[in-house]
Each structure stands twice: as C-alpha cells, then as structure tokens.
Amino acid sequence: MRIILKICRRKVMRKTSKAFEELESKRKAAKLWDSKEIFKIEVGTIKGLKQIHKFLFEKTFPFAGEYRKVNISKGQFRFASFMYLEEAAAKIDEMPENTFEEIVAKYVEMNILHPFEEGNGRSTRIWLDLILKKNLSVCVDWSLIDKVKYLQAMERSVINDLELRVLLKESLTEDIENRDVYMGGIQASYAYEGQSEVDIYKL
16 A cells, blocks of 8 residues: 555645746746747757757756766667767767758757757757748747647658658748747647646746
C-alpha cells in the first residue's frame, strides 16, 4: 500500500511540475513579446537561442540558457554529444541564412544539436522565426501546422529536410508584427510538446 501511495505522489508531483512549467514559461513567452525584449535577441546565433531559453525558462529550469551536461536521445535518434556542443554551435553560427532553404537547413542543424536538457523545440521555433523575419520578412504561422505532420517532418529532416521545407513554406506569413500570430504560434508550439492546458490568451 505504501509503495502505491509513493507512486501516486510521484505522478502528482510530476503533473504539478509540468503544469507549473507550462504556466510560467507561457507567461514569459507572452512577456517576451509584450515587453519588446524579443527585439533585443541576437538573431541566428547560439547566443540568441540561449537568450530565448533563459528568458522562457529561468523560473522553471535551473539550467535555463545553459548547455546540457548530459547526452540525450529521442526514440532511436541520439542528439549531438554534450562534449562537442560549443564547437558544433560555433559552426552553426557560421551557416548562411540568405534563403529560405539555407534558413531551414540551419534550423535542422540546431535541432540536431539540441543544446539544452529541456525546452529545445519551444525555444528554437522562436529562434527560427526571428531569422525568417530578419532575412525574408516572413515568419511561420505555427497554428496552421498539424502536430503529427510537423513531428514526422522534423524526425525525417535529419536525413532530408524537403518535407519540412514544404510544410513550413505553406505556413509562412508576412504578418510578422501581429501579436496574435505570435501568441497563436506559442500555443501551437507548446501543443507539439504535449502542453496545451494553459491558454496563453488568458494570461
């Protein structure tokens, strides 16, 4: 009986922790736009991605904005070794971002790097949009992209990013200064990670 109670407590604690993470980081995501801090982010670099990650998760992760110190994997795929993150990130910084194809290639490489223990996808999607805005005056309307199709395209992008490019290109918008596009994108971005309990529009 005690073992069952301990297991139940752990499940409740994990659920509470996830709920807190979603609530607090969504609040920070909204603040990132409303405070205009998003315009101070360095675009297209690991430094900028660290700035985003730290801003979003400084209240929820003790490692916010810092390189992970462990190796991580998803399914059968193992992300870049933590020992080479800094070296690999420097090479990604140097990748060109003049065309849509180059920007997506850079996004894919940063996803493979997966520099943080948690929060990579949510941070990197904001990072991608900032690159698109700066260089092409567009961004992704993430609310238009189906979760399953996106996750499948991301998984396959390690081998070939054509499917991802098509998916993203169909969802580009020139409405880059629209708060609703940004907020809707955050809501969708969190849903990709299984976090959809908190409505960002009600924060």
